[in-house]
Amino acid sequence: MSIYTASTTAPVNIATLKYWGKRDKTLNLPTNSSISVTLAQEDLRTLTSVATSESFSQDQLWLNGQPESLQGERTQHCLQDLRNLRARVEAQDSNLPRMSQWKLHIVSENNFPTAAGLASSAAGFAALVMAIAKLYQLPDSHSEISKIARKGSGSACRSLFGGYVAWEMGSESDGSDSKAVEVAPQSHWPEMKAAILVVSADRKDTPSTSGMQHTVATSDLFQERIHNVVPKRFEEMKQAIQDRDFTRFAELTMRDSNSFHATCLDSFPPIFYMNDTSRKIVKLCHQINAFYDETIVAYTFDAGPNAVLYYLQENEAKLMAFVHHVFQKNSGWETKFSQGDLEKFSDFFKTRVAPEVAFEFDEELYKGVSRVILTQVGPGPLDTTECLINKSTGYPN
Numbered sequence: 001m002s003i004y005t006a007s008t009t010a011p012v013n014i015a016t017l018k019y020w021g022k023r024d025k026t027l028n029l030p031t032n033s034s035i036s037v038t039l040a041q042e043d044l045r046t047l048t049s050v051a052t053s054e055s056f057s058q059d060q061l062w063l064n065g066q067p068e069s070l071q072g073e074r075t076q077h078c079l080q081d082l083r084n085l086r087a088r089v090e091a092q093d094s095n096l097p098r099m100s101q102w103k104l105h106i107v108s109e110n111n112f113p114t115a116a117g118l119a120s121s122a123a124g125f126a127a128l129v130m131a132i133a134k135l136y137q138l139p140d141s142h143s144e145i146s147k148i149a150r151k152g153s154g155s156a157c158r159s160l161f162g163g164y165v166a167w168e169m170g171s172e173s174d175g176s177d178s179k180a181v182e183v184a185p186q187s188h189w190p191e192m193k194a195a196i197l198v199v200s201a202d203r204k205d206t207p208s209t210s211g212m213q214h215t216v217a218t219s220d221l222f223q224e225r226i227h228n229v230v231p232k233r234f235e236e237m238k239q240a241i242q243d244r245d246f247t248r249f250a251e252l253t254m255r256d257s258n259s260f261h262a263t264c265l266d267s268f269p270p271i272f273y274m275n276d277t278s279r280k281i282v283k284l285c286h287q288i289n290a291f292y293d294e295t296i297v298a299y300t301f302d303a304g305p306n307a308v309l310y311y312l313q314e315n316e317a318k319l320m321a322f323v324h325h326v327f328q329k330n331s332g333w334e335t336k337f338s339q340g341d342l343e344k345f346s347d348f349f350k351t352r353v354a355p356e357v358a359f360e361f362d363e364e365l366y367k368g369v370s371r372v373i374l375t376q377v378g379p380g381p382l383d384t385t386e387c388l389i390n391k392s393t394g395y396p397n
């Protein structure tokens with residue numbers, strides 16, 4: 001019996017205007033709109049292959065080589081929605097194979113640590129939904145498909161696009177207008193780079209889903225955030241991206257990360273995602289901007305202690321003079337920079353920064369960081385010829 005397959009890759013996205021709070025938990029409908037930057041897939045991506053055949057007896061998922069349950073309510077929602085769309089296509093053409101009634105085999109690999117606060121669930125659900133949409137040859141747009149990914153994990157809807165992406169919260173109770181849209185493609189502002197400082201943490205304080213429910217239920221500050229702060233900031237940030245205004249973009253990004261973490265602290269009992277290392281990184285970024293008397297770096301933190309630093313290519317040497325000085329003992333530098341580049345950063349530090357800098361460096365800060373991931377703005381899901389499924393057996397290669 002025929003086995004049909006399809007594969008896709010999908011990126012990670014890191015929000016610059018944070019999604020935090022749901023108005024509907026089952027449909028993953030948010031209490032505010034959000035904005036993110038999609039990151040390049042050489043560094044962080046999910047590759048997912050899917051197969052279907054009349055001969056398969058059950059839906060199965062293998063994640064990073066291990067069987068994983070597909071029974072979660074959110075995953076079931078995604079699969080059901082995709083099957084419904086496929087059934088609609090089949091109803092219009094009786095020659096099409098009845099895939100909507102067959103079981104699926106899904107094989108997925110992340111090229112970075114899963115569940116380590118690096119948004120693996122966003123890339124994971126985006127790839128799963130895109131690969132099945134491709135297998136089913138669905139005619140729907142990426143925004144339509146993003147509504148299905150949203151039901152898997154809210155932030156996943158933004159990974160359906162590259163570049164600069166908004167998730168419009170919508171107002172319908174069935175979620176039909178809560179979808180991702182492109183703010184600007186990668187090519188509009190390709191100079192955006194990101195340095196991720198992976199901060200060592202034993203475990204996450206509280207999972208995002210329960211954390212945001214807790215904030216919605218207990219924080220007064222949260223009401224101020226969703227009603228008065230974010231709606232205005234959403235428009236301002238889109239404009240800053242359209243204008244390629246890094247100073248504006250950076251300030252809004254830092255303020256929004258701080259605002260989100262403030263609502264976590266205002267939850268009762270409070271939730272702590274940032275740790276001492278995270279806070280020292282915030283301080284260092286402000287010191288760097290003050291040193292140059294110009295905003296060259298923006299920090300942002302998700303539901304964990306990892307820092308994501310956004311900056312423009314043109315300011316790389318100025319920023320890395322500091323960042324490389326402090327974190328040079330961490331791994332990750334050699335993947336993107338030659339020995340010559342790294343020496344230039346050290347020289348810049350010695351000749352330009354050290355003689356003038358007016359604050360002390362915490363020489364131990366690198367100990368709170370496990371590695372550095374250097375990346376940049378990137379494209380949305382990509383077609384690939386790589387396939388993780390054996391086309392004659394329907395099982396993982």
Ligand SMILES: Nc1ncnc2c1ncn2[C@@H]1O[C@H](COP(=O)(O)OP(=O)(O)OP(=O)(O)O)[C@@H](O)[C@H]1O
Pocket residue numbers: 046063108109110113114115116117118119120121122123124125127128208302303304
């Ligand atoms: N490639 C994938 N395919 C399908 N599901 C995935 C994939 N990668 C991750 N997931 C799902 O996402 C879960 C991890 O989500 P979790 O929110 O705990 O971590 P994270 O997304 O890496 O971190 P954070 O949300 O803090 O950025 C995994 O346990 C798995 O269920």
Ligand SMILES: C[C@@](O)(CCOP(=O)(O)OP(=O)(O)O)CC(=O)O
Pocket residue numbers: 014015017018019020028034121152153154155156208209301302303
């Ligand atoms: C802090 C955040 O990263 C929260 C992401 O939350 P998730 O999308 O992981 O939550 P669920 O919808 O419950 O799966 C901010 C953001 O990405 O916008």
